[in-house]
Amino acid sequence: MNAPLLCLQKAVVQKGQKQILKGLSLDLYPGELVGLLGANGSGKTTAARSLLGLVPLSSGSALIGGDPVARLSATARARRVAYLPQSRPVAWPIAVHEAIALGRFAYGGQTGRLSAIDQAAVDEAVQACDLNHLLDRDITTLSGGEAARVHVARALAAKAPALIADEPTAALDPLHQWTIMQVLARQAAQGSGILTVVHDVTLAVQFCTRVVVIKDGECLASGPPAEVLTPDLLAKAYGIDARWTCDADGSALVVHGPAVRDL
């Protein structure tokens, strides 16, 4: 098997007295859309950020394409993995096309100086996220769903083999959530490796090729979502009493309430 695009090996992250990651291992291969699941505060975002070199590891290693992230230059790292952070503040009212063109930063491209390759990557990302009609709009005037698509397009424009997306569907309506996950799934089907933090378990089952469930900084389970996300595991991971309801079109999770302990 090829080397993984991204790999955390026994990662430990210490913040003051608290250990946020306790020897977490995970990896990402081409063609995968991996959902990173877990309750709030379980360490999902820290895991994602440590893979990008934003959080130093106390021990263990974070590898990008086989190389420790700390040893890669910022440009080399960005060419291997694109990043869509959880908070996406835009400081200035730039045009949508300018924001997407920034995705070519690691290749020296931006608005006014895009090479043919840069322009092709931007156009492809615009197409994938269906943004043709919004290109000249001021990004700060977009709706939440439109803005989310612009940020995804910006990340895709980098054309990196791997993408880390931290809650790309947060605060979006169901249609926009579906649209974003659909875009990510298509990219994975075309050979990219995508690691995404998701909170919606139903979406994870519907779109992810694999899920990694984290609890208290440790991996609770990893595998195909339909096999892994059993009511038992959901009780452990989220502390909920939940059941799957299935019909011919798929399954949806219904949460009945907090899990009853010592069942």
Place this chain on the structure above:
Amino acid sequence: MSVGPTDHSRRLIPALAVASLLVVILACSLGETPMALAKVLTSLLGGGDATSRTILWSIRLPRALAAWIVGASLGLSGGAMQGLLRNPLAEPGVLGVSVTASLGAVIAIYYGFSASFAPALQIGAVVGALLATALIAFAAQRVRDMVGLILIGVGLSSLAGALLSLLMNLAPNPFTLNDMVSWLMGSVANRSLADIALSGPIIAAGALILLMTRRGLSALTLGEEAAHGLGLDLTRTRVLVAIGCGLATGGSVALAGAIGFVGIVTPHLVRPLVGSDPGRALVPSALAGGVLLVLADVGARLVPSDNELKLGVVAALFGAPIFLWIAARRSAQGKAQ
């Protein structure tokens, strides 16, 4: 696909460069003894009579050039600082370099160095600016985020400001105090080409460093986390902007004293023409700052008054209302959304 603002900026930069040249020539022709433009040009090119040449080369040209250099430096630093801090209200002095440079000059006045050796005043300001820049650059390498850097800058500003007040408080005689106050108001009167030769290279070095950060400032538009993901080395960008702004702003203070508002206002004036991308606004902002300050200095010279008006005062009188207008327009736009 429409390219939008870049079309304007391609025409804007040459236009502002020509405007810079024109206002400097205009500033050379205006004064107590007006000089025809043709005479200005022939004298500048080495012709004309000796008196005109002296007036131009020793008085008017150095003054106009100093105003342009200081304005350009402040416009550039203001644009870079607003881009780095992602804040439209940031100004070049926010990290404390301006006040520390002023403190250096006031020390030179206090101890009488400048009375016995005129360049001591400028050298004091340069030393103050360099020390503050070194400190801020060191901090920029260590802080976790921009807020940490701003806090250190505010602390440095306050400390230098307190020491400056102390020296004014303890001024040995009214003449010394008068020198201090007069210098702090900011002026390019009586500057010579030698003065420009002292501060100019420092400002130019700062400007070059700031221009290197252009792309990074554009990337920071999407936030520090996203910029990191795009491949920007955040620490390097912070340090470069801190050093560049420190040298450019500190050198300006050494040349002209404290001149406010040009640094905050100029980037806002060019944004409607080049778009909001902070990287792309840098060069137009520098050129526009130069033009504005030369015009402000012409105003300071032409207004009839018993005491000559100080450039810093005129700049603030023009700048503050423009600043208010920009602030009002921003909040009106905010409501419309």
